[in-house]
Amino acid sequence: MSATAAAAACSRALGAPRQAAGVAQQRHRPSAAQQRRGNRQAALASASTSEEVTIRRRPPHGIEAQGCGPVDFKVPLGEGMAEDNQPRNILEEIVWHKAIEVDRWRERVPLARVIMAAKVSPQPRDFIGAIQAATQRTGKPGLIAEVKKASPSKGVIQPNFDPVKIAQAYERGGAACLSVLTDAKFFQGSFENLTAIRDAGVQCPLLCKEFVVEAYQVFKARASGADAILLIAAVLPNSDMSYLIKAARSVGLQCLIEVHTIAELERVLALDKLEGCMLGINNRDLQTFKVDLANTKEIMESPAGKQVLERGLVMAGESAIFTPDDVAFVQAAGCSAILVGESIVKQGDPEAAVKTLLELH
Ligand SMILES: O=C(O)c1ccccc1NCC(=O)[C@H](O)[C@H](O)COP(=O)(O)O
Numbered sequence: 115m116s117a118t119a120a121a122a123a124c125s126r127a128l129g130a131p132r133q134a135a136g137v138a139q140q141r142h143r144p145s146a147a148q149q150r151r152g153n154r155q156a157a158l159a160s161a162s163t164s165e166e167v168t169i170r171r172r173p174p175h176g177i178e179a180q181g182c183g184p185v186d187f188k189v190p191l192g193e194g195m196a197e198d199n200q201p202r203n204i205l206e207e208i209v210w211h212k213a214i215e216v217d218r219w220r221e222r223v224p225l226a227r228v229i230m231a232a233k234v235s236p237q238p239r240d241f242i243g244a245i246q247a248a249t250q251r252t253g254k255p256g257l258i259a260e261v262k263k264a265s266p267s268k269g270v271i272q273p274n275f276d277p278v279k280i281a282q283a284y285e286r287g288g289a290a291c292l293s294v295l296t297d298a299k300f301f302q303g304s305f306e307n308l309t310a311i312r313d314a315g316v317q318c319p320l321l322c323k324e325f326v327v328e329a330y331q332v333f334k335a336r337a338s339g340a341d342a343i344l345l346i347a348a349v350l351p352n353s354d355m356s357y358l359i360k361a362a363r364s365v366g367l368q369c370l371i372e373v374h375t376i377a378e379l380e381r382v383l384a385l386d387k388l389e390g391c392m393l394g395i396n397n398r399d400l401q402t403f404k405v406d407l408a409n410t411k412e413i414m415e416s417p418a419g420k421q422v423l424e425r426g427l428v429m430a431g432e433s434a435i436f437t438p439d440d441v442a443f444v445q446a447a448g449c450s451a452i453l454v455g456e457s458i459v460k461q462g463d464p465e466a467a468v469k470t471l472l473e474l475h
Pocket residue numbers: 204205260262265266267268396398400432433434435453454455456457
């Protein structure tokens with residue numbers, strides 16, 4: 115089977131929805147008429163999904179600058195459109211840039227090759243199982259320790275950044291799993307870091323902390339050594355979410371589905387199948403960057419939060435966890451996992467930082 119036929123067959127098998135895919139689509143330069151049509155469809159898509167997701171996946175009036183052979187040209191936007199075409203928050207900015215980035219990756223390495231690389235990668239590890247085992251062993255939430263050099267809210271957090279050494283130190287300290295940021299522009303991360311950590315013999319299962327908008331990224335994550343992938347409910351309507359979960363399962367990846375609000379949790383819980391998935395509540399407000407652990411408590415106290423516990427789903431408290439008291443707070447709220455970056459990565463001795471946070475001395 116040719117590479118293109120393999121990609122198309124995979125897309126059909128997964129039941130690609132209109133938005134998530136990029137799988138079955140042929141790559142071509144659009145004509146001006148197609149571009150105008152595309153712009154209208156983009157506006158429609160952002161309107162039709164607005165009830166489900168808070169993040170617009172593309173600029174509503176299309177991208178202004180177009181490449182045409184060797185020249186770039188700009189189609190001026192109508193009155194009021196330029197303002198509308200500005201990202202409303204950092205997540206939107208990240209996601210809009212991601213779509214362009216994924217297009218570039220696909221031009222260099224076609225999807226079918228990435229799928230094949232994902233399928234021949236060494237057997238994935240059980241990410242959720244490792245969290246549950248750590249909780250049983252220690253009585254504490256399983257720690258997902260994040261390999262994080264920089265962030266949009268804090269700039270560079272760890273200037274002396276050696277991803278492999280940090281990952282090894284986290285593991286020695288007692289982390290159950292690791293999270294590796296792969297976004298280059300906003301977090302100074304990379305897929306190469308993920309591969310380097312996997313190749314260095316780290317045993318902890320690895321989460322690819324990527325801003326997923328297309329299945330391409332899911333397969334790239336597996337091909338780079340990930341065991342789990344992040345899916346953000348603010349970005350992905352349920353149709354895309356189920357498609358991406360299926361794509362992840364097809365190559366043995368588990369999913370961490372992240373929510374920021376009760377409404378997002380309610381929506382995610384309505385997904386058909388959540389096997390191989392865990393959930394996370396992010397405590398960072400992406401409009402203001404303010405963090406508040408009370409977000410986890412409030413969501414877990416809602417009927418949707420109670421349902422998470424009744425269904426035995428693993429829930430992680432994410433962001434702004436700095437002290438053992440913070441760990442105890444989110445555990446009391448019902449979290450059996452925590453995802454921690456800044457507080458442990460910025461310290462000179464990440465191994466000791468993990469032990470202190472989990473009180474494992
Ligand atoms: O960290 C940020 O500034 C940020 C901004 C916009 C989108 C996502 C962001 N962070 C991703 C994360 O989810 C955190 O890296 C993770 O939860 C760890 O948070 P922390 O322990 O506060 O570093």
